[in-house]
Amino acid sequence: MKREIHCKINGEKRTFRADPCSTAVDVLRDHLYLTGTKSSCETGDCGACTILWNGKAVNACLLLANRMEGAEIVTIEGVMKRGRLDPVQKAFIEEDAAQCGFCTPGFIMRVKAFLNENPSPSDEEIKNALAGNLCRCTGYIDIIAAVKNAVMKLKG
């Protein structure tokens, strides 16, 4: 049974009707047409659906829509600000950290949350932080380089 959900998405107040027992990834993609967030494994293993939910990087496939009520949600569409790329996005471009790009939104959301908490990570901490995001194309080397590049950008 649908209900009215009120939340903030990418800085904007949104009100919409959705089934609270649908998953957030389905609501974001199919109802709100925010298709930057990707639906892949649907079991919380691959991280392609990672969004920021009240500042936390979570799998949107494991979040029911009822938990969107009153929440502040950021998706990949909300990362660019006023037409300017985020330092994390710039870093991914500079390091060639995307091939097909399917996993990239999930990685970027995870990296943003991670660097918010840990702006000076060690190499080991970076690898551990990315444990919940899978990439089938790149072999991760360039993604790790992008994270280090973003660390420098955010410091300087």
Place this chain on the structure above:
Amino acid sequence: MKAPLANDIYEPATVAEAVDLLKEKSDSACVIAGGTDLLPWLKDGVLAPECLVDIGGLPLDYIKGSPAKGLQIGATTTMKEIKTSTSIKRGLPVLASAAGQVGGPQTQELATIGGNLCTASPAGNLVTLLLALEAEVKLQGPDGERVVPLKEFFRGPKQTVLEKTEIMIEVIIPPLPKKYGADYIKFTLRREMDIALVGVAVMVVPDGTKIEKIRISLGAVGPVAFLAEKAQEILEGKKYSAETIEEAVKAARDRCSFISDVRADAQYRCDVTAVLLRRAIAKAWQSAKGGK
């Protein structure tokens, strides 16, 4: 748009409200906390409740007390909160470590300590470790509260004594003696994002060169996680020595039921269990004697 995962979802504001809802709906409702185990089951049709009772809004997200005086951890406290808690990192780092090995970072933001115990996978990280820490769980139902020692909580794989009208509200870890040492080893095939192939947790209290008290918990090597009581008896009161440890390792292994499946064969699991037992006992002892 995919079909919703249930017909209705309720968000009780108090534990009493949640229990009333479960009393009313018991056969047709499932409790959801973090949802990291539940949602995949709903998607697969393993469970198909009519409605969900979301306990995420209940005031069960807390860490009270201290490792020295005894900890009370609310059932909906997340793995992330446990992993990053200053008091747990300082006084019970093995718990922070175990919580930090559940799934991946995104999982840990949602997954709860109560959920890990109520899912009751024999391989569960906190299932295995909390047995060695002699934890108890507080349950609340229509007839009131009850406290169950964790070793009496599990009935079988993914089965517990939790009634359909009850929810878990708190996990209680008794005070740890100053000189305790503990270790938890989760052996996985992948480096991350994997279920334990074998899990071993040890808590030891030395008395000079003797083992005053030891708890050895084994996960993923039987239908439920369990304490290796015979092994514990062999070691308690004895001097810490390789021979006695080997005797205990043998006794612990004899209690296991190793299976062969697509992940590994039984002999491999058996061999790994012995290695982990030796390592965990050694590390726990070392940590009791020296730094944590």
